[in-house]
Amino acid sequence: MEAHRRARLLRALDLEVWTSRAAPAGVPVEDDPAPPWADADEPPSATAVATRPAPVSAPARRPPAALLADLETPAPVYVAPADWQGLAEAVRSCTRCKLCKTRTNTVFGVGSTDAPLMVIGEGPGAEEDARGEPFVGAAGKLLDEMLRSVGRARSSNVYIANVVKCRPPGNRDPETDEVAACRPFLDRQIELLKPTLILALGRIAAQRLLSSTAPLSKLRGVPHVYGAANTPVLVSYHPAYLLRTPSDKLKSWHDLKQVHRLLDRG
Ligand code: URA
Secondary structure (H helix, E strand, O other): HHHHHHHHHHHHOOOOOOOOOOOOOOOHHHOOOOOOOOOOOOOOOOOHOOOOOOOOOOOOOOOHHHHHHHHOOOOOOOOOOOOOHHHHHHHHHHOHHHHHOOOOOOOEEHHHOOOOEEEEEOOOOHHHHHHHHOOOHHHHHHHHHHOOOOOOOOOEEEEEEHHHHOHHHOOOOHHHHHHHHHHHHHHHHHHHHHEEEEEEEOOOHHHHHHOOOHHHHHHHHOEEEEEEEEEEEEEEEHHHHHHOHHHHHHHHHHHHHHHHHHHHHH
């Protein structure tokens, strides 16, 4: 019965490649869409197995035991280096996703490693890629002004990073596999910084950070938490969006004042 359960698991995972399936007479094994016992609770009878046609010229395939060994050996988990210096070096030499092929520089993060506030954007743009520092283009200048209005500066009491550390070509959104590959780096930055509050800027950063598909309008204005430490997260507009839509600057200002109040309290 155990073997039967495993067979069902393999089939569910689309990995079933038995060449030894029992086939109705005249039906080539390769064309048989499913084992005859697909919906049965019991494995095929010994007679059914014994009478199956012998594979003639099927290519060599890995036996089920080897496949099961693969299934039972979890993919190795990447463990990011434990300190800031090691982490920065790991990011600099990272080849965990395809963005490494098109980047000029990795963009690790900037600011005080004692900061109570962590600002997280989506990913580097062209200027950030050229300089290796987050938020240094036009949107970055606006971000600096916004932070200054609540007494914060990247040189002293805020830490700024992105969900992905390499520029997605053509300024496209970072893809799921790229965000996943970079996640251990961001998670370690958060673990090391232990921010009192995270401010996620823009829909992409917020959705990727919070693993949500909700629109920004739903994510903004409500508190969230992130990670094992349950770090509070607020979501607000991306400064690049504010440059295009200045009418939303007032709402952004309300968000910043809330950030300020929360940090004052914390
Ligand atoms: N936009 C981002 O989200 N991050 C940057 O670093 C620059 C622009």
